[in-house]
Amino acid sequence: MALRKSDLYGALWRSCDELRGGMDASQYKDYVLTLLFVKYVTDKATSDRTSLVDVPAGGSFDDMVACKGDREIGDKINRIVGRLAEANGLGRVVDLADFNDEDRLGKGKEMQDRLSKLVTIIADLDFRDNRAEGDDLLGDAYEYLMRHFARESGKSKGQFYTPAEVSRVLARLVGIGPGTRQDHTVYDPTCGSGSLLLKVAAEAPRGLTIYGQEKDNATWALARMNMILHGYEDCDIRKGDTIASPQFTQGAQLQTFDFAVANPPFSVKSWSNGLEHEYGRFDVGRPPDKNGDYAFLLHILTSLKSNGKAAVIMPHGVLFRGNAEAGIRKELLRRGYITGVIGLPANLFYGTGIPACMVVLDKEHAQERTSIFMIDASQGFIKDGSKNRLRSQDIHRIVDVFTRRTEVERYSRVVPLYEIADPKNDYNLNIARYITSSDPEDTQDLHAHLRGGIPDRDLDALGGFWGAFTSLRTTLFKELRPGYSDLAVDVTEVQQTILDSAEFQKFTTDVRSRVDDWFEVHRPHLHALTGDAVPKDVIARIGDDLLARFTGALLLDKYDVYEQLMTYWQKVMRDDVFLVVNDGWFEAAQPRKVIEGNERKRFETPDLIVGSGRSVTRYKLDLIPSALVVSRYFEKEQIEVDTLNVAAVEAARAVEEYIDEYATEDGLLAEAMDDGTMTKALASARLRRAQQEGADPEEVKVLHRLIELYNADALAKKAVKEAQAALDLATLTKYGDLTMSEIQQLVVDDKWSVAIRDGIMAEVNALILALVGRIQQLGERYAQTVGMLGAEWERCEARVARHLADMGIER
Structure with a gap:
């Protein structure tokens, strides 16, 4: 029986991290990821005769397992990895980590035990029978570990990994999708561990041809292994400094590609070290000697075909810095190469906490370009530990708005080039110049404080609610004088008045009906999930349909509704679908014994305990919580x-x-x-x-x-x-x-449907609470006029004077 992905990855990370000891995560990752790679290619060779990686005798993970407990385990693992590397031309790729390094792994028994336990953890993973998402499960585990190692490695050592959420946005912004052909090319000149390129490739159903370059030797090796793990053995990832020594050249020119994506290191001061040939990259201007941001941007631009497209992560400074960079920016805009700019939240990346942006380049029809599309997405994120992270709704919103060039107040705008070129802006692309993203200031009304009443302009600002509940404003408020209103109900009765209104009841019924109708359409497909289903296609289909059904809905933001689905998918439903696809409905629904002492399962908390003492048995209920079974079949017993x-x-x-x-x-x-x-x-x-x-x-x-x-x-x-x-x-x-139908009913109807509907209805409740809170705030703000406060002051002063007189004190 397959483990849920989240359980598998979580246990794997905790086990590996526990064995790290005092070693820096940036170093320890090389050991763990190398073992994971050898495990993968060994399983692959066993189950797939077409595997492009040859696993020679004495060079498999099984040979590593045989070394457990051996006093010379470190040296023997080095030799095993060496044989694998030699057989596949992967020297200096998979054999960089020294498993016999006493300074990092300990001496004698300490090294013996640490490596033996680490091999045991990896050996417990078996992906040969995995059907869900092809062979990507081990590749996904590899990426999961890289993300955690990046998080633990600190600012100076975490730059090898681009967050998956950002990678997905970049891939979609350049237009990679169902129409992308396998012979289309994508290039990343600073590819790190390859995570960005892989996310781009995942957007092309038929695949595409991958090229990349990475300066750091160890990170380049990670990229090569990562590509193999994800089935891209034939990719072309080269080593070297992209600016000083580009590896993809055609004579005196750079090789060109259909697409390019990149997350270059920010503001490199030594970018020109070793630079001999410019390859026509700096025709529009030479970047300043102490800042290499535009060096990478111009390299990428030059590496595009005449109709090529690129999306690049850059520090915000490239949008507005002056001097040489201002000249380059001006020329790029005049030639029409920049088609869009997207401002991102701060603290998204592991290598830096500064705000960044995405610069979108498009050479096709560049001379005809008359505007730039700008998005301020800086406020769309969620806290995730010490970092910020783009949510599913943030990704979808950015991509939808950008690809459709939809103008959204305080979020996105088509900015004419003549406005950017205006002397007051002088080709400055600082997004704040063109989009005001902050909410309007909540101003205090002096007339209302003096004479009472709520300003009508504050009520007008709630127009979205009055559009949905057309008679509610007249129910809640009455005119006090021109331009000002007063509450028609006590401030404590506002919430109940709204909840009791017929219009609110109709609104909630409409939302619930949209959700129920949406789920009813997809219920047969969810019941019919089999081993051939692809989980990411399942969520894409139902997620896009949910967005479509809430497009134009009153009050509710369709992306907030979508986020409820995606949050549940990521926390629960993705694991459920994975189990069903791997094991089938019946097998996935069966309780799984928690085996004491098993390295993989020892972190698990049992969901059901039967028996006591020595006869006790603990179970995990991965697919169907016991509460659902009890609710449907044992209601009487539960009442008892x-x-x-x-x-x-x-x-x-x-x-x-x-x-x-x-x-x-x-x-x-x-x-x-x-x-x-x-x-x-x-x-x-x-x-x-x-x-x-x-x-x-x-x-x-x-x-x-x-x-x-x-x-x-x-x-x-x-x-x-x-x-x-x-x-x-x-x-x-x-x-x-x-039975099969009972299992499907418990999972699809009792579990998934109820949870998703409850999550979406929580958005309705949040809206109403926001309205109630604002009305109560306004009501309390102007409840007491200055005159009333003055009268109260006089009463208090008189009371104090009487008390003082009673005590014989004269004022």
Whole structure:
């Protein structure tokens, strides 16, 4: 049975990280990722005779497993990796990490144990039978580890990885999609570990031809391995400094490509070191000696075919810096090469925290270009640990708005070149000059503070709500005087008034109907998921349809609705679909035993525990939570357990209240207490002594009653435990009796449909809470006029004066 992706990757990262010790993540990654690569090609060669990677005798992961516990394990792994590298011409690619390095891995037994455990962790992964998403599962695990290593490596060492969300945006902005041919070429002159190129390739269903160059030797090796892991063994990734020594040339010119994407290092000061040939890159101007941003941009531009397109990550400074860069920018705009600029949130990248932008280049029809399309996407992100991250809705919004050139207030705008060329702007592309992204200032109205009332202009600003609820404004407000209104209901009644309105009820019904109609269309396809399904295609189909159904909906932002689906997909549904595609509905639905001591599963918390003591068995319920099975098939039994739980709580409370009543310092239970603590054993012991000593009959009576309450509490707890155990056993048994249609109903209807609908309806609730909060804020802001405050001041002053007079103090 396959593990959920999230569980697999999470356990893999935690296990590897635990064995890292004090080693820097940027160094440790080379060991883990090399082992993962050897594991991949070994499994690939076993299951696929067409594999382009030859795994020689003595050069497989199985040979590494045989070295576990060996005192010379480090040296032997080096030799195994060396054989694999030699057989495939991968020298200085897969054999960079020294597994016999005592300074990093420890000496003697420490190295032996660390490497043995690491091999065990990787050996536990088996991807030969994986059907979901082709062979990309191990490649995805590789990328997952790289992302975490980048996060842990710090600013100076995390530049080898471009966040996947940013990569997807770049890929779509350059126009790669279903129409892209396999012979189309894509180029990344600063490809790092290749993650950006792979995300671009993933957007082309038929694939495309990949070219890349990377300066750092270890990172170049990562890129080569990463390409092989993702099935791009025939890609062309070369090593060297792109500016000083470009590897893709044709005589005195650069080789050209259909598409280019890049996330170059920001503001490199030594970009011109070793530069001998310019290859026509700087015809529009030479970048400043101490800043290489435009050197990379011009290199990419020169590497494009006459109809080529590129999207490049750049620091914001390229948009507005002066001197030599201003001249280059002016010339690029005059020639029409820049088609778009997108401002991104700060702190997205692992190598830097400064704000960045995407510059989109397009040589096709450049001379006819009369405008630049700008987007300010700087506010669209979510916090993810110490970094910011683009959400699914942010990605979709950027791509949709850019490709359709849709103008959205405070977000996007088509800016004419004549406006950019105007002397007041002088070819400055600072997005803030052309798009005001901040919300209008919430101004205070002095007339309202003096005379009361809510300014109508503040209510007019809520026009979207009044457009959806046409009569609600007249229900909530009444005219006070021209230009000002007053609440027609008490400020505490605003929320309930909105919730009770017929228009709000109709609005919620419409939203729910849109969701239900959408899900009804896709229900048959979800029920029909088989091993041939591709999860990313499943979510793309249902996600795009959901966006379409909420296009034009009142009040709700379709991208907020889409984010609810995508959040649930990423947290739950993606794993579910992966399991169904890999194992089939029935197998995926079965409880999975949590095996104690297993390296891969030892981080798991069981979802269902059956039995006790030595006969206890713990289960993970990967696909169907027990609550769904209980709700549908054991409602009566659950009610019984709940009833017994209530009785048990009451019995425990009776004990506590009785002790509180009689365990005071001079109370009848004081003699039974031990350091302020009371137990049944203490009460029983004191009762025996009290009876022997002929103590106060009232104390004996109280002790008897307390023991009765303790017994009742124990019986109540026992009843709950027995009923819950019976319910758990019945639930476990039911999993094996479920039919295919029942499993599909539990997952698709009871789990997915309900969760997604609840998430979208939460957006409706958030809207209403925002409206209520704003109305209450305005109502409270102008509830007291200056005159009322002055009168209150005079009353308080008079009251103070009276109190002082009563005390014989004259003011």
